[in-house]
Amino acid sequence: MDPKTYKFDTLSLHAGYQPSKNAGSRQVPIYQTTSYLFDDVDHAAALFNLERGGHIYSRISNPTVAVLEERVAALEGGTAALATSSGMSAIFLAIMTLCQAGDHLVVSSQIYGGTANLFRLTLPKFGIKSTFVKPRDTLGFKKAIQKNTKGIFGELVGNPGNELMNMPEIAKIAHNAGIPLIVDSTYQTPYLCKPFEHGVDIVIHSLTKWMAGHGSSMAGILVEGGNFDWMQNDKFPTMTEPYEGYHGLSFAEEFGPTAFTMKARAEGMRDFGPCLSPQNAWNVMQGIETLSVRMQKHCLNAEKMVKFLSNHESVAWVSHASLPEHPDHDLAKKLLPNGAGSMIAFGIIGGKKAGEAFINNVKLASHLANVGDTRTLVIHPASATHSQMDEATLKFAGLSQDMIRLSVGIEDIVDIKNDFEDGFRAAKKLKLLGNNEI
Amino acid sequence: MKFKVNNEEIFASTGGRPFNKNKPLIIFVHGSGLTHMCWVLQTRSFAFHGYSVLALDLPGHGLSSGKSLKSIEDMADWLSDVIDAVDFKEASLVSHSQGCLVAIECAARYPEKIKTLSLMGGAGAIPMNPELLSLAENNDPKAVDLMMDFAHGPSGHFGGHPVPGLYHMNTGSMLVQSKEIKDTLGVDFRACQNYTNGFKAAQKLSLPTLSILADQDRMCRLKDGQKLADHIKNSEVHIIKNCGHMMLLEEADQTLAILKNFIKTNYPANY
Numbered sequence: 001m002d003p004k005t006y007k008f009d010t011l012s013l014h015a016g017y018q019p020s021k022n023a024g025s026r027q028v029p030i031y032q033t034t035s036y037l038f039d040d041v042d043h044a045a046a047l048f049n050l051e052r053g054g055h056i057y058s059r060i061s062n063p064t065v066a067v068l069e070e071r072v073a074a075l076e077g078g079t080a081a082l083a084t085s086s087g088m089s090a091i092f093l094a095i096m097t098l099c100q101a102g103d104h105l106v107v108s109s110q111i112y113g114g115t116a117n118l119f120r121l122t123l124p125k126f127g128i129k130s131t132f133v134k135p136r137d138t139l140g141f142k143k144a145i146q147k148n149t150k151g152i153f154g155e156l157v158g159n160p161g162n163e164l165m166n167m168p169e170i171a172k173i174a175h176n177a178g179i180p181l182i183v184d185s186t187y188q189t190p191y192l193c194k195p196f197e198h199g200v201d202i203v204i205h206s207l208t209k210w211m212a213g214h215g216s217s218m219a220g221i222l223v224e225g226g227n228f229d230w231m232q233n234d235k236f237p238t239m240t241e242p243y244e245g246y247h248g249l250s251f252a253e254e255f256g257p258t259a260f261t262m263k264a265r266a267e268g269m270r271d272f273g274p275c276l277s278p279q280n281a282w283n284v285m286q287g288i289e290t291l292s293v294r295m296q297k298h299c300l301n302a303e304k305m306v307k308f309l310s311n312h313e314s315v316a317w318v319s320h321a322s323l324p325e326h327p328d329h330d331l332a333k334k335l336l337p338n339g340a341g342s343m344i345a346f347g348i349i350g351g352k353k354a355g356e357a358f359i360n361n362v363k364l365a366s367h368l369a370n371v372g373d374t375r376t377l378v379i380h381p382a383s384a385t386h387s388q389m390d391e392a393t394l395k396f397a398g399l400s401q402d403m404i405r406l407s408v409g410i411e412d413i414v415d416i417k418n419d420f421e422d423g424f425r426a427a428k429k430l431k432l433l434g435n436n437e438i
Numbered sequence: 439m440k441f442k443v444n445n446e447e448i449f450a451s452t453g454g455r456p457f458n459k460n461k462p463l464i465i466f467v468h469g470s471g472l473t474h475m476c477w478v479l480q481t482r483s484f485a486f487h488g489y490s491v492l493a494l495d496l497p498g499h500g501l502s503s504g505k506s507l508k509s510i511e512d513m514a515d516w517l518s519d520v521i522d523a524v525d526f527k528e529a530s531l532v533s534h535s536q537g538c539l540v541a542i543e544c545a546a547r548y549p550e551k552i553k554t555l556s557l558m559g560g561a562g563a564i565p566m567n568p569e570l571l572s573l574a575e576n577n578d579p580k581a582v583d584l585m586m587d588f589a590h591g592p593s594g595h596f597g598g599h600p601v602p603g604l605y606h607m608n609t610g611s612m613l614v615q616s617k618e619i620k621d622t623l624g625v626d627f628r629a630c631q632n633y634t635n636g637f638k639a640a641q642k643l644s645l646p647t648l649s650i651l652a653d654q655d656r657m658c659r660l661k662d663g664q665k666l667a668d669h670i671k672n673s674e675v676h677i678i679k680n681c682g683h684m685m686l687l688e689e690a691d692q693t694l695a696i697l698k699n700f701i702k703t704n705y706p707a708n709y
């Protein structure tokens with residue numbers, strides 16, 4: 001006897017939505033509205049008191065956005081989700097739901113530059129400080145935990161260096177300290193990895209990337225695993241003690257496995273308001289419908305590009321966890337059984353100038369500050385996404401001046417390779433002309 | 439809030455309002471393996487509108503200490519002890535699934551204490567599928583997966599939770615797995631399997647009783663819920679369409695509206 005619950009590909013298309021409750025509309029309707037009629041004053045009061053579910057104002061929740069939230073929660077194996085206007089706002093909302101002034105976080109050093117700046121420069125202004133640890137230094141995460149540490153944050157596969165965190169071991173470290181592990185899983189999507197199965201407590205996505213795929217819409221989401229016991233210690237009083245903002249409600253007591261999401265919505269969306277527009281939620285759902293087939297092609301093309309780059313005379317080094325010589329290859333096989341993703345970092349012979357020449361001369365690959373588009377994307381992180389870091393911080397984050405970050409798209413692989421040949425030819429020409437200084 | 443019952447510390451949600459001994463008491467009794475949290479879309483409404491509410495975690499479940507009680511009869515006696523422990527003389531019971539067996543038995547044993555009965559997804563007997571029972575008693579998480587499949591109708595399987603952003607199946611699964619499966623779900627399923635007094639107890643009842651049933655309930659089928667209702671005098675029956683066993687969450691608004699109407703009529707609030 002096996003459960004007849006819907007599987008991943010089915011949930012990608014159907015989770016969170018019932019046409020019979022929406023005038024039979026087969027597609028999810030776009031509820032382009034700010035607010036929702038109350039039946040009477042009792043109904044209004046019931047919604048504000050969290051006595052019943054429903055929508056009040058689209059800053060807090062919206063029916064179209066709610067379908068997206070439920071769909072991603074279903075795909076991740078989470079209990080609840082909260083969509084936001086971008087991945088960055090999802091991270092900010094998660095941290096502000098978890099922490100208050102005087103708290104501390106342990107953060108992987110290899111993360112997206114914008115995220116690094118949030119932890120390094122902006123959160124300290126709110127009294128929340130962070131200690132950075134290199135992603136492979138598993139014991140370092142343990143050593144960095146202080147009495148006031150409220151969580152560990154990282155990216156499973158670091159941006160842009162492709163170093164992996166040992167997620168299951170770091171989850172154990174976090175749980176032994178009575179704190180949650182929060183992972184930005186944008187690079188993986190739930191098709192490649194379900195972090196909750198490896199001990200993670202909160203998952204963040206920039207939905208702008210692979211989840212949507214089309215590069216048309218900004219969106220983010222936080223997803224709750226539902227397994228973290230907020231009441232095990234006194235570290236999270238805003239989760240466990242009566243909250244003045246809702247008549248003395250204790251989120252942990254009342255909502256248990258969905259407490260974090262309920263608090264993030266009731267407090268965070270109310271007070272900060274980083275809401276996702278229903279149009280963008282709908283756009284993202286169009287991408288999620290084809291998530292598994294796209295991710296298969298992304299990974300297939302990525303593996304072909306890894307081979308191509310590894311054997312190319314213009315390439316000094318390649319970093320991708322599918323390579324047997326990658327230090328995290330075995331860990332990747334365990335955590336990413338459906339593929340190691342489509343992000344490749346490589347060093348171009350000739351350093352920074354050669355990198356610039358390469359990027360200026362590829363035509364098919366787009367030079368821009370995004371990843372996870374269906375189109376192939378390239379960027380030189382040291383001069384773009386991570387340009388606000390000084391030399392020492394760049395080095396600590398695992399970046400080098402010759403590094404090019406490649407997000408492999410789903411175009412025909414022959415066309416991508418031909419385009420790269422043009423870029424390498426231009427870089428090589430520069431070298432022949434004697435302009436190869438770094 | 440936490441309080442002592444038979445020397446064990448018991449947790450009950452009071453619906454987000456302080457527990458008030460001057461307001462009529464409604465006790466919510468959860469089903470197999472679950473906790474007080476399944477009642478969140480009913481309890482707060484009553485707590486904010488004239489009632490004292492206790493959504494219990496049965497012993498050994500959720501935030502309550504102790505070991506799970508092994509028989510429906512023991513749970514019924516314990517429920518009577520709960521009313522004593524909070525210094526009330528009477529209460530209304532709202533129950534779901536296994537909780538309905540407990541509520542019927544309790545009302546039959548302590549008719550002076552129980553003023554109304556509300557039964558959701560109930561039946562006079564809940565014989566267990568042998569494989570499901572064995573999986574639960576052997577701590578196999580597959581028991582939870584099967585339970586989530588059987589317990590949910592379209593809203594569970596496709597989604598559409600009344601609270602934006604929540605996903606029924608995984609939330610239910612986490613609630614059941616908040617303690618060792620064999621110690622909660624396994625013990626509860628065995629208690630259901632062994633209980634045979636449901637229809638006899640039902641025939642003894644003469645208090646106002648409400649049955650809320652669902653046409654796509656695969657745990658306690660509609661015909662079984664109807665059969666139980668037929669054994670109870672003064673029984674009012676409502677059937678929710680296109681809904682599974684977890685009507686208290688899947689169709690929370692409909693369930694609450696029916697429940698409010700019944701309780702306000704038969705057990706008025708004290709404002």
